[in-house]
Every structure is written in structure tokens, then in C-alpha cells.
Amino acid sequence: MKIANVDNDATKIATREAAQGRIDQIEIFERELEQLRTDRVIHLTDSQVTAIDSYHRHIIHELTARYDADASESGRQLSMSMRIVSLIGALLLGSSVFVFFYHFWAAFNVATQTLLLCAAPTSTYALALVVRARDRTGYFSRLSAALCYASFVLTVVILPPLWDINLGSTSVLSCTAFGFILAYEMRSRLQLCAALIGVLIYGATLITILEGAPWWFFFERPENFYLGVSILLVVPSLISQRHYADFETLYRLFGIIILLGIFLILATWPSLSYLDYGAHTVSAGYKIVVLTAGAAGIYFGVTRRLPETSFVSSLSLLMLIGLEACDWLLPKLPAYQFFLIMSVLAICALYVLKVLRGRVTEHAARAAQ
């Protein structure tokens, strides 16, 4: 029997995550097809069933061979365990490198120390590249990437004081750039998280330096993080991330969490703001901003099907309402009345979300028709 376009279908897939998604889709289709046949909704001849089955078996075989994707539930559970072990292993490996260096460090002279510090990221990066070329699962390449990143950060932290040099915010910039390289090279979400945190910090240090303050006071003013947040929110729309599973979501998630976090912090502690219009005005202004941004985030998340955006936005709104309630009601009311009012507020919030969910479902049903 001729199996049409199997190779074509499998070669369209570029990542292990996409391959796993395709296999999951086939499994769901097979279960639904079985149900439809049992309920006698459709009738397929044996040859048709065999053709579909062979087609799917070929795709599954191709994808498991090429990307080591899991074709069974037990395999998927083991993969999850491997992912957790890979993360823990990465942390342990990074720690072991640090402790090893720390324990024996002073036994070496400066030249040997410098050589070791430079050899560590170079060799681990080369190792990570070799492992990536041979590792179909990606677990070992991510593990080696984490080891490489730990070595690089160690070098950036230890080498400057060894030579009595202050790198300043360049250390953050170099760690961020290297984090991005490893993230895209190894398709590692962990490295991307490190790089995104680096973008936020480095953006904040640039604003801090412009203000005339030393770079390490970047955390003094939450508004310093606006530059980094803007970059995180804009980059995915400028540079496509579709070949990298979850990367776009991570950019958006980091951007929105930090943005709404800044708004909430400044609404609560307005003295941290650059705006010099009085604490009350700044606080009120930022509360309005949280309400507007939260509502916009929920709408945007629901309409664009970005669940993490709507989740974070609704969480920020609830936090604002909770903080305001604590601020206004807690000093004035006895505890039982306060908690009663808070529970009523929670029920109201639940009702609003239920109405919203109903409208979204209705909208989706209409779109399907």
C-alpha cells in the first residue's frame, strides 16, 4: 500500500516539541475516530482504516526515530521525570563547579587561575555543542548548556577581582548575551529565562547610569525596568520565535509580570517613583494604570488566545483589589467583617470571570459556525 506524503509531513516538523505535539494529535484523532465508529457516526472500510493507521504509524515511527519523541503515556511520564532530573542535574553540576573552584582556588597562582577560568567556559561550550549534535532528546545538551553557563558566570564573577578590575554593568551584559546564545543554540528555556532576567537588569542599569547613580542601584526605582520590559514585549513581534517552543510565551510572560509588578509596587509605594507629583497623586495614578492595564491584558489575552496574559492580568487586578481592601477596611472593621467582605469580593470577582468566560465561549461558538 502506498503511504502518501509521510516524509513530507514529518520533515515539516523542526523541533522535538512539535514532533511530540504531532504524535499527541494522532493519538487524540485515533481515540475520537474509534468513538465515532462505535457510535456509528461514520463508516470507514477496512482498507481506509488500514491506510490511515499505516500513515500514522509511519509518521510516529519517523518522529520517534528523528526526535526521540514519546509514543506512549509511560514514555511521556518518564520524559517528564527526565526533564526534572535534567533541571536538578544542571543546578547540581553548576554548584559542583563553583564549589570545586572555591575549595582549591588559592592553591593555584594567578596565571593558572586565569587559565582555568578561561578554559572552563570554552571547554564546556565546546562540549555543549558536541553533545547537542549527538543528543536527539535535548536533555543532555541542555544540561551541558547549564554547566557552560555556570562556568561563564563564574568566570565573569571571579576573573575581574582576580585582576583587581571592576567590570561594572558589562558583567551583566556579557552574561545576558551568552545566555541568549546558549538559549537559542540549545533551545533551552532555562537559559532564556536567565537571559531575559539579564535584559531587565541591564536595561535598568542603563537608566540608572543616565541618572548619575552607580549601576548597582538599578533596583532603587522600579521605573528603571521599563526599558527591559519594552524590549521583552516588542522582540517577539519583530523576530519570529516559532521555531523555538515556548520562547514567545516566556518573553511575554516575563514582560507582563514585571510590567504589572512595577505598576503594583508604585501604586503601593509611590515614593519609589521618579514622578515628583506627591505620593497621593502618583499612587492614585498607578492604581488607575493597574486597572486599565489589567483589563486590557484580560481582553487582549482572551481575544488573542494568550491564556498566560489574561491570567497574569486578572491576578494583578485581584492583588490591587486585595491590597486596597486591606488598606481601607482592615484598620476600620473587626476581623470577621473584613473577611466576610473579602469573601463577598471574591465571589463578585468569580461572577465577573464567569460572565467573561460565557461571552468568550459564545464568541468561539459563533466563530466556529
Add this chain to the structure above:
Amino acid sequence: MKLQRLWLPTFGFAIVLVICAGIPLASVYNRGTSESTLRLSDRELELPPGQEQGDQENAPLTLHLLWRVETADHVGSATADASSTRAAWITRSKLAELGIPSGIRPNTFVSTYLVLELDRRAHARAVLRACNLASPSRDAGTCEFEIKKSSRLYVVDAGRTVAELRGQYPDRAHYAIVSGVIKLSRDLSPGEPEGYVSSLSVDTVQGLEPLRSAIDPTTGKMLWRRLQAGQYFDAMISFGRRLEPWNLSVVGRESEVVSPVETPQEGLERGFSFSPQ
């Protein structure tokens, strides 16, 4: 296609190379010319707190510059945290010199150049205040501490440029110019602003032999214990083109450095009086 696959690894190796080559090169540049060289002792070079906890790891010994600030209220600052001591010399006119606007927000941090003074007027004034026989609050312990133990290194001034400060403080053996941060607060009274020296941009130097590591490789004993048991040392610390310090030498000494008690001739010119208030 092949090039596309290669550019990320190439860029990765390039970053590692820039860091590994750039730091020693920056150090060579810094050490190319010595802007100033101070002869510090164990009084001005503090062992890091972590290594005083009895940590047995053979970590490199990092010496912290123990600097002080002269206070506005004439109270000795020997035991006070220098960064939380209000600096007498940060006045409204000094802020104007530094180009800092008069409307100061609470906790404003400003990067600037600072002058470190070793064993000159500021320390002489501190010794005299602590040991002034005419003072009813004179304490023999504080006096002895100021004479024998306390740091003689003071942050005494700030400026916008190195050249301007070097013009005012030409003695490169007793005055070093470093990068640092001052912290300013709003006036609590209509008078002067509140100013503090928050930190120096680099206030550590790596130890040289025989104080290179936290433990003695031959005996396995903690070097810091040996030092605290009464061993004294002198260290020549140079500040280079980037105003970053490095250790030229560490030499052991048999006895402690004792500061003389004498009236500083230049003391009164800056508006300080030695009588208790």
C-alpha cells in the same frame, strides 16, 4: 546555510574570548601608570567578614579597604559604619561644586570621584578628639584605639574631575582619588543637606604572598587567625589609570603602627574645633 549554523557558536566563543582577554588587558592598562600609591597597614586593610567565621575553604584572601568619614558632630567614628556616618564635608556649596541640584529626593545616590586621605589631618583630628585631656568625656580605651588600632584612611572630599582633585591634593603618597558614590537626603533642618559616603566602586584588593589565601598551605592554619593574634603587616596599594587599586606588596611587621597625638595645624582652617560641645 552552513554560515547561519555557525554564527551562533562563533559569537559564543567570541564573547568568552572578549571576557578572558579583555579583563587582563584592562588590568594591564590600569597598572600602566600609578595615579597614587598608599602604604596601608593592617589598620586600614580589613579581612572580609566571611573569612572571619572560620570558613575552612582555601579561598583567595580579599582585603577590604577600611575607610572612614569625619563626622559633622565631632563624635569619633572609629567603630561606626562609615557608610552610615554623616560626612562633615558634604555641604550645600560642595553639592553645587559637584553640579548636583539643590532639590534632593530622599536617598539620592550620585557617582563621583572621592579623595582618600591616609594619616593626615582628618586622622590627627580624630586622635586629638579622642585623647584630648581637656575633654570631660575622654575615654582611655577610645583614645588607645584611635592611636593604635583604628583606620587612618578617610574619605575627605569629592570632585567632578580627577585633575581638579589632584590639583587640590598633589601628595600622591597620602591622597588617592577613587570612584565612589555619595548618598544624599533632604534637609531635615533648613541648614545643610545630609550627605553620606555610600561606597567606593572598588574597595577590595587581592592579597599577595604571604597573604594570598585564607589558609596557610603549609600548616593548614587560617592566616587570618595568625594575623589577628598580633601579626602586623604593611601593604603598598596602588591606584591606577582606571582608579582601581591593586596590591604591590605585603610585608610583615613586628609591632603595631602608633599614631602620634599632636594638634594638626591645618585643622581649624576647615572649621573644626577640638573642644567638646
